[in-house]
Amino acid sequence: MTDEAIVELYWDRKEQAIKETEVKYERYLMKISYNILSDMEDSRENVNDTYLKAWNSMPPQKPAILSTYLGKINRQGAIDIYRKKTSKKRNGTEYESCLEELEESLADENSVESSVDAMLLSKTLNEYLHTLPPTKRNVFIGRYFYMDSMKDIAGYTGMSEQNVKNILHRTRGELREYLLKEGFVL
Numbered sequence: 001m002t003d004e005a006i007v008e009l010y011w012d013r014k015e016q017a018i019k020e021t022e023v024k025y026e027r028y029l030m031k032i033s034y035n036i037l038s039d040m041e042d043s044r045e046n047v048n049d050t051y052l053k054a055w056n057s058m059p060p061q062k063p064a065i066l067s068t069y070l071g072k073i074n075r076q077g078a079i080d081i082y083r084k085k086t087s088k089k090r091n092g093t094e095y096e097s098c099l100e101e102l103e104e105s106l107a108d109e110n111s112v113e114s115s116v117d118a119m120l121l122s123k124t125l126n127e128y129l130h131t132l133p134p135t136k137r138n139v140f141i142g143r144y145f146y147m148d149s150m151k152d153i154a155g156y157t158g159m160s161e162q163n164v165k166n167i168l169h170r171t172r173g174e175l176r177e178y179l180l181k182e183g184f185v186l
Contacts, residue, residue: 003066010058017058018051025067029074035094035147036078037085046081050074075145094147101172102144121184128178132171139167 001020009017029050033043053073063069129137139157142148143164150168154161179186 003063006066007058007062010055011062018055021051021054021066021070025070028067029070032071032074032146033078035149036075036082038094042081042085043078046074046077049077053077094149098144098147101168124179124182124184125175128175131178136167136171139164140171143168 001024006017006020006024009020026047029047030043033046034040037043037046050070050073054070057073061069129140132140135157139153139159142153142156143150150161150164153159153164157164159167176186
């Protein structure tokens, strides 16, 4: 079933929308959740919450790209669950690894939130990502949006893990320089 047809089911308030969403996107959503949470039960709960949030948000929302819309809801839900469960504990998840890697490029969360409007930072990050060649952008997004492991990224890009690590290291450095050039205090 097409995304447009699934969205129409949501708008028509037909429960079939959730079933079709599950058939088409369950693996995708579970991967995002598990990469952040490293727990199958919590991931399953988050995916189910994603279906409910999608149900409650359509209408009025009418996403053009359903996978992105669901992925964003799912990712934020997983991060919220992660924060509640860990309360500053280090668990060695891909999410935690990604945060540690980005610490060298970005200031801590409280400093960024207190000194920079989140919308401006988001816009600047998106602008930066559009300056990257497709391969570097895919590696960066795979790691820091989908929280994929280095091994997974190497697998779907056809690169070695070391090459992925090198690209991420250089890209984080370039991101830091870009943000400084744009006037962000890090």
